[in-house]
Amino acid sequence: MDLFAERHEHLLLGSLSVRVTRAPSPAEAAAPVTEPEAPEPTPEATAAERARHSVRVFSPCAIQESRSALGAAAGKTDGKRDAATLARSAAALDRAARDDGWRLAPWAGPDAAEDPFADFGPEAANFGEVLEHLRVQWTLARRARCAADARLDPILLLGPPGVGKTHFAATIAEQIGVRMSVFSAGGAQDPMQLCGSDARWSNSRTGMVFDALAGGDSAAPVLVVDEIDKLAQESTGSRDTPVNTLLDLLEPDSARRYRDMSLQLEMDASRMIVVCTANERGAISRPLLSRLTEFYIAQPTVAQRRAILESYLAALLESHNCPAGITLDEGSAEVALATPDLDVRALLRMVRAGFASALAAESDRVTLAPPRRGVTRQRIGFI
Numbered sequence: 001m002d003l004f005a006e007r008h009e010h011l012l013l014g015s016l017s018v019r020v021t022r023a024p025s026p027a028e029a030a031a032p033v034t035e036p037e038a039p040e041p042t043p044e045a046t047a048a049e050r051a052r053h054s055v056r057v058f059s060p061c062a063i064q065e066s067r068s069a070l071g072a073a074a075g076k077t078d079g080k081r082d083a084a085t086l087a088r089s090a091a092a093l094d095r096a097a098r099d100d101g102w103r104l105a106p107w108a109g110p111d112a113a114e115d116p117f118a119d120f121g122p123e124a125a126n127f128g129e130v131l132e133h134l135r136v137q138w139t140l141a142r143r144a145r146c147a148a149d150a151r152l153d154p155i156l157l158l159g160p161p162g163v164g165k166t167h168f169a170a171t172i173a174e175q176i177g178v179r180m181s182v183f184s185a186g187g188a189q190d191p192m193q194l195c196g197s198d199a200r201w202s203n204s205r206t207g208m209v210f211d212a213l214a215g216g217d218s219a220a221p222v223l224v225v226d227e228i229d230k231l232a233q234e235s236t237g238s239r240d241t242p243v244n245t246l247l248d249l250l251e252p253d254s255a256r257r258y259r260d261m262s263l264q265l266e267m268d269a270s271r272m273i274v275v276c277t278a279n280e281r282g283a284i285s286r287p288l289l290s291r292l293t294e295f296y297i298a299q300p301t302v303a304q305r306r307a308i309l310e311s312y313l314a315a316l317l318e319s320h321n322c323p324a325g326i327t328l329d330e331g332s333a334e335v336a337l338a339t340p341d342l343d344v345r346a347l348l349r350m351v352r353a354g355f356a357s358a359l360a361a362e363s364d365r366v367t368l369a370p371p372r373r374g375v376t377r378q379r380i381g382f383i
Contacts, residue, residue, distance in 0.1 A: 050102055053109035055148045055219035057268045058101035063093055066265040069199075085204055089263055092206050095214040096265065103219035105147035105271065106176045107138060114142070116175040122307035123344075126300040127168050130155065133293065134172070152220070154250050154274035156228070156289070158281055159297035162343025164308075166226055168297075169275040173222035178273070179215075180222040181208045186230035191245035196262030209249065209269050210260040220271040223249075228288065229278035243285055250274060250291040302337050305347060309333065312348055313366060316355050325364050326355075332368040339370065346371065 050056075070089055106112060115138065117131045124131065134152070141150030157165040166182070173180035183194060192198075196207035206214075212221040225231075231242055248254040255270035276292060278284055300308065309328060317326060328351075336342060336350060347368075354366040 051146050051148065053112075053147050054102040054104050055268060055271055056101050057103045057213050057219050058096040059266070060097070060101060062266050063097050063101065066093055066263050069264055089204070089206075092210070092214060092263060093265070096210070096267070098214075103213060104217055105141075105150065105219050106178055107141035107150055107220075108144070108147035112142065113176075115139075116177075117172075119175060120171060121311045122304065123164060123311055124168060124171065125304040125307060126163065126298055127295075130157065130168070130295045130297075133295070147219070148271075151252065151271050152273050154276065154292050156276045156278060156284075156292040156294045157297050158278050158294060160299060160343070161279055162345035163297050163299055164344050165277040165297055166224060169222060169224045169277070172273065172275065176220075176222070176273075178218040178221045179212055180224060181212045182224045182226055183208060184226050185242065186227045188231060188242045191242045192261070194242070194245050194249070195258070196260040199262055199264050204262040206262045207260055209258060209272070210263070210265070210267065212272070213267060213269060219268075220273050222273045222275060225274065225276040227278060228276040229280045229283035231284075231288075243288065247287055247291065250288070300344065305337050305344065306333070308344060309337075309347060309351055312351050313355065316352070320355075320359070322359055323362075323364070326358060326366060327364065329354075329365040329367040336368040336370065342370070 067090070070086060070093070106116075115135060117134050117138065120127070120131060133155070137152045141152065144150040157168065159165060170180055192205075192207065194207045194209055196210060197204045209223070212223065213219070225246065228246075231246075249258060249269060249272070252270045255272070256268045257266050258269040259266050276288075281289075281294070313326075313328060317324075332354075336347060342350075350368040350370070351366065354368050358364070358366050
């Protein structure tokens with residue numbers, strides 16, 4: 001039935017309803033169909049999407065408060081903070097305000113590694129228990145609904161010198177793809193290296209916690225507290241001690257409000273990956289120990305030490321222009337590996353020195369020469 005009407009109509013024929021429509025013109029039929037535009041995402045939706053893979057480390061309100069304090073200091077004439085210091089502080093706040101204060105969580109997002117601890121080489125053979133612990137923590141972090149709901153607990157690597165504790169911590173940062181900072185605890189008497197110096201000082205400087213979070217792209221950079229057993233234990237009479245500053249950083253609630261003293265700026269440092277090293281457990285304060293998961297790292301076995309040497313030599317070959325086929329000299333390697341008082345650090349130094357000698361002599365053998373012992377230096381001075 002070829003019936004058309006100008007508009008939609010309903011013809012009731014008894015109990016039958018018929019809809020009659022106008023046929024489109026040729027011009028209308030050829031016109032492209034336009035889809036309705038998608039609505040612009042609201043600020044709340046954008047923040048929710050960011051929160052899936054990022055953490056807001058620096059609050060815009062906190063940054064603005066710090067800027068206002070800097071402006072007030074610039075208007076004073078007491079001369080305690082010179083123009084260079086104020087400019088340096090303003091630049092630091094600009095770094096903190098990058099990406100609106102958001103920083104990526106390495107365990108979240110589509111590019112996050114499923115298991116970044118699977119590619120540790122043979123040099124980590126004596127760190128098996130630590131690696132298993134990190135895998136468990138990483139798996140839980142990967143499955144968190146929100147990036148801010150996850151955190152890798154701080155750990156303590158206990159063991160004799162030269163077993164590779166600091167190198168292992170550096171490898172964690174490398175495998176995860178984040179920055180690493182090292183705080184040498186031996187002899188540290190004040191916390192300013194961590195949390196910055198007093199804002200009232202003319203040469204005030206930001207601390208390494210702020211620098212790692214503001215200067216990088218990650219909410220979870222690695223902080224190595226090296227030789228925490230040598231940390232100064234004087235923690236009475238003042239809150240401004242390295243022990244108390246570390247306690248604030250190791251406790252999640254206080255770390256979410258960690259303050260840089262130079263900028264008087266609060267930040268969320270609770271996702272920093274803290275790795276402490278120590279030779280002696282008894283010298284570490286109990287409050288610090290209670291906040292750390294401990295692992296004892298023993299000296300590697302002879303087979304593990306050999307694997308470490310060969311892996312280190314392979315890395316040297318890959319990073320230097322040298323002919324192929326350079327190998328360890330078996331005789332000197334067996335002697336070095338059988339020497340009990342040569343730790344891993346000393347063995348690696350021997351490999352590096354032997355590799356340099358082989359290159360200079362155009363040899364294909366890396367000979368490990370034991371370090372000279374009992375050599376006294378001639379005194380220089382007046383008789």
